[in-house]
Amino acid sequence: MTTEPRLAQPSAFAPGVPRNADLPLTPQPSPGRGSVAFDLPGVHVGTAEYAEGPTGCTVLHIPAGARTAVDARGGAVGMSGGYDFNHAICLAGGSVYGLAAAAGVSDELLARRNNQTKWDELQLVSGAVIYDFSARDTAVYPDGELGRAALRNAVEGEFPVGRCGAGRTASAGKVEFGRAEFAGQGAAFATFGEARVLVATVVNAVGAVIDRQGQVVRGNYHAEEGTRRHPSADYARSISEGAIGDPAPAVMGNTTLTVMVTNVKLTDIELLQVGRQVHSSMHRGIQPFHTLTDGDVLFAMTTDEVDLVGVKPTGLGTLASEVAWDAILSAVQ
Structure with missing residues (x-):
């Protein structure tokens, strides 16, 4: 996969920049560069954005609901709900303020x-956010109206990918922010017999994105050389030159958000362990991953439709891990 440089300019973080209340905001469609088709009946996906941010949100809606396991890692998790059964998952930019989108x-x-509002009529929504202020000079965030718009835009069987939705201003490869590149949100879908797996991810990581050949394809771009480096090379250099100059400060505010949906019947423990397995596997495509300044969250969901045959849950997790790597690469094309 060849990717042209897509450098993300660091925010000046100037005081007094416009926030939601200062602007006549209108939710806009957020189609990205296209979409990934998937065959999971009853699963709907919608996106919306504020171009004034730019920032956005992505909603995955399952009207019948789905059992859910949550794997939250890293040192800076931003999440609401975290229920073990959900009718919708809302992913958004705007850091802690973007949690308002899930309320919408x-x-x-x-x-x-x-x-x-009877007990068995309650609609459960969990949300998670990325910090995307570092690559833009506004205080605009996904609010309740944007969350409502994304849900209204939801359609069955299509997942928008690219710089859209929650990934509208996501960036990756931030050893130093001057080397960061815009990333986005990606998705991949696969079938294995009757088993179906959808993985979608918003990549806003400290780490750079790595392909299956071990090449850095997004992030940590050295413009003066026109090349990308594996972050380990820069961290090693910082240590070796420590007596000359201090390493660059850690870039704060990073997160990769992931949703995995399958139709396979799994126990609660199996669902959690498969989710953890897939989340752990994603370090192959994002390096480093789950760092002190990342807030990585994976929602593993099942619609409980088919029995798992031929393999144990570990086998399903292995297959889903490959789908997850495809989703990562989809996010940065």
Whole structure:
């Protein structure tokens, strides 16, 4: 995979930049460069963005609900809900302020249920956010109205990819921010007999993105040389030159958000372990991963439709891990 440089300019973090209340914001479609088709009946995906940010959100809606296991890692997790059963997952930019988008999704689902609030009518929504202020000079964030818009835009069987939705201003490869490149959100889908697996991810990582040949394909771009380096080379150099100059400070505010959906029946423990297995495997495509300044979260979901045959859950996790790597690469094309 060949990728032209897509450098992300660091924010000046100037005071007084516009926030939501300062602008006449209108949710816009966020189609990205295209979409990945998937065959999981009852799973809908929608995106929306504020071009004034730019920032956005991505909603995965399963009206019938799905059992969910959450694997949260890294030192800077931003998440709401975290339920073991969800009707929707909302991924958003805007860091902690972007959690408002998930509240908007919840409000829209309440309206769709005709404001029914009986215990068994409650619509459960979990949310997670990336910090995308580092590559833009506004304080605009995904709010409740944007979350509602993304849900209204949701369609079955298509996952928008590229610089869209929650990945609108995501970036990767931030050994130093001057070497960061814009990333995005990606998705991949595969079938294995009757088993189906969708993995979608928003890559906003400290780490650079690595392909299956071991080459850095996005992030840590050295413009003066016109090349990308594996971050380990720069960290090693910083240590060896420590007596001359201190290493660059850690770039704060990073996160990779992932949703894995399968139709395979798994116990709660199996679902959690498969999710952990897939999340761990993603270090092959993002290096380094799960760092002190990342807030990585994976939601593993099952619609409980088919029995797993031919392999144990470990085998399913192995196959899903390859799908996850494809999703990572999809995010940065």
